[in-house]
Amino acid sequence: MGSCGSNGHGTAVVVVPRPHAEGPAAMLGIGTANPTGVLMPQDVFADTLFRITNSDHLTELKHKLTRICGNTGIDKRHFHLTEETLAAHPELLDPELPSLGTRVDMTVDAVPKLAQRAAAKAIAEWGRPPADITHLVFTTYSACGAPSADLRLATLLGLRPTVSRTILSLHGCYGGGRALGLAKELAENNRGARVLVACSETTLVCFGAPDGGNLVGHAIFGDGAGAVIVGAGPFLDGEQRPIFEMVHAMQTTVPKTEHALGMQVTGGGIDFHLSIQVPTLIGQNVERCLLNAFRGGHDDDDDDAHLPSPLSGNGNKWNDFFWAVHPGGRQILDNIDKVLKLEPEKLAASRHVLREYGNMSGATIVFVLDELRQRRSLLPEWGSMMAFGPGITIETMVLRCPR
Numbered sequence: 515m516g517s518c519g520s521n522g523h524g525t526a527v528v529v530v531p532r533p534h535a536e537g538p539a540a541m542l543g544i545g546t547a548n549p550t551g552v553l554m555p556q557d558v559f560a561d562t563l564f565r566i567t568n569s570d571h572l573t574e575l576k577h578k579l580t581r582i583c584g585n586t587g588i589d590k591r592h593f594h595l596t597e598e599t600l601a602a603h604p605e606l607l608d609p610e611l612p613s614l615g616t617r618v619d620m621t622v623d624a625v626p627k628l629a630q631r632a633a634a635k636a637i638a639e640w641g642r643p644p645a646d647i648t649h650l651v652f653t654t655y656s657a658c659g660a661p662s663a664d665l666r667l668a669t670l671l672g673l674r675p676t677v678s679r680t681i682l683s684l685h686g687c688y689g690g691g692r693a694l695g696l697a698k699e700l701a702e703n704n705r706g707a708r709v710l711v712a713c714s715e716t717t718l719v720c721f722g723a724p725d726g727g728n729l730v731g732h733a734i735f736g737d738g739a740g741a742v743i744v745g746a747g748p749f750l751d752g753e754q755r756p757i758f759e760m761v762h763a764m765q766t767t768v769p770k771t772e773h774a775l776g777m778q779v780t781g782g783g784i785d786f787h788l789s790i791q792v793p794t795l796i797g798q799n800v801e802r803c804l805l806n807a808f809r810g811g812h813d814d815d816d817d818d819a820h821l822p823s824p825l826s827g828n829g830n831k832w833n834d835f836f837w838a839v840h841p842g843g844r845q846i847l848d849n850i851d852k853v854l855k856l857e858p859e860k861l862a863a864s865r866h867v868l869r870e871y872g873n874m875s876g877a878t879i880v881f882v883l884d885e886l887r888q889r890r891s892l893l894p895e896w897g898s899m900m901a902f903g904p905g906i907t908i909e910t911m912v913l914r915c916p917r
């Protein structure tokens with residue numbers, strides 16, 4: 515139904531609202547990229563870090579980081595920041611010197627260019643030209659200016675000037691999950707919309723010399739970008755058919771956990787705080803979030819008829835699903851395995867991504883989705899995507915793998 519008005523010349527103007535799409539949104543192309551600067555094996559990371567930050571005299575800290583690195587389940591990580599760049603910018607290592615400007619200057623190019631490489635792969639798989647993209651949702655913890663990395667990416671890819679851009683900043687590790695949730699809503703509510711989700715993260719905004727408080731961050735974070743094209747039916751000519759349908763998405767904030775995980779922009783870059791409680795808090799809350807998501811968002815027993823019920827029948831049903839879980843850290847995956855009583859291979863895609871790349875914050879979930887779809891023929895029909903970050907915020911999405 516349209517609404518009527520006047521165009522000021524006495525002629526009636528009929529505004530026809532854009533109709534909704536058909537069916538749920540789906541992922542139509544997935545791409546990932548890592549910086550080419552540094553590929554760091556985990557078994558030499560502690561030695562390298564302490565050497566390049568002139569911290570070799572802190573022997574106890576170095577031993578502790580070596581021990582933590584050995585328990586991360588990570589084999590290697592990619593970084594944008596090279597030893598040469600670090601040597602040219604001593605302010606990056608001295609907390610007394612302002613370094614935010616240097617870091618922002620470096621990310622202005624690095625973040626959108628990394629995203630461009632991931633997006634080019636997603637667009638190629640999708641099968642349509644970049645000009646057919648109607649919306650862009652960009653997420654990063656490195657955006658400190660305006661216009662920002664979203665506009666730079668739109669320019670690099672040649673998106674049309676009417677593309678509707680949104681940038682999500684400092685969502686940290688749940689940024690990819692939130693961006694996909696938003697893309698789903700945009701695609702389903704605007705017939706013909708094709709949304710590019712781009713997540714691009716680099717640790718150079720938070721890199722610093724090791725101290726007692728940041729060892730775990732040093733041990734697990736890496737750099738990477740992921741991109742997904744999201745759209746809903748009717749599908750266009752030449753377009754990739756759905757890889758994963760995005761059936762239901764929801765966000766949950768765990769009450770009174772604001773203190774557990776956070777980021778703060780300072781003159782010295784971005785400081786992050788990571789409580790030792792994070793794996794436990796996630797483990798304690800994950801099943802409730804999943805039950806709500808599979809009930810279509812209702813925190814009660816009113817199951818949504820079109821979703822499979824993990825509670826039906828006898829025994830543990832979580833093993834009947836496939837899993838795309840953000841590998842925030844090895845202990846987080848271990849706790850989820852334990853709470854949901856998952857069979858060992860259920861989190862294989864998450865553990866693979868953690869091993870090959872570490873935790874690339876908001877971009878990591880796209881790597882997990884990319885890894886899972888390589889195993890598509892082995893997957894059950896229904897699955898779940900989960901990402902965690904400051905709040906503590908838990909993003910959950912029910913996925914369906916079409917046959």
Ligand SMILES: CC(C)(COP(=O)(O)OP(=O)(O)OC[C@H]1O[C@@H](n2cnc3c(N)ncnc32)[C@H](O)[C@@H]1OP(=O)(O)O)[C@@H](O)C(=O)NCCC(=O)NCCSC(=O)/C=C/c1ccc(O)cc1
Nearest residue numbers: 585586686687730786788789790792842843844845846875
């Ligand atoms: C693989 C770990 C790092 C180590 O494994 P472990 O050796 O079996 O663990 P332990 O519990 O024995 O811990 C080893 C040591 O590290 C210490 N530790 C253990 N977590 C801690 C701790 N958060 N603090 C400070 N000491 C600790 C712990 O106290 C202990 O110290 P010590 O007794 O002196 O040997 C494991 O602890 C682990 O997986 N932790 C979870 C990591 C985690 O919270 N991930 C974050 C999820 S949220 C997210 O993904 C993103 C946030 C983000 C934020 C900002 C950004 O810029 C970008 C991203």
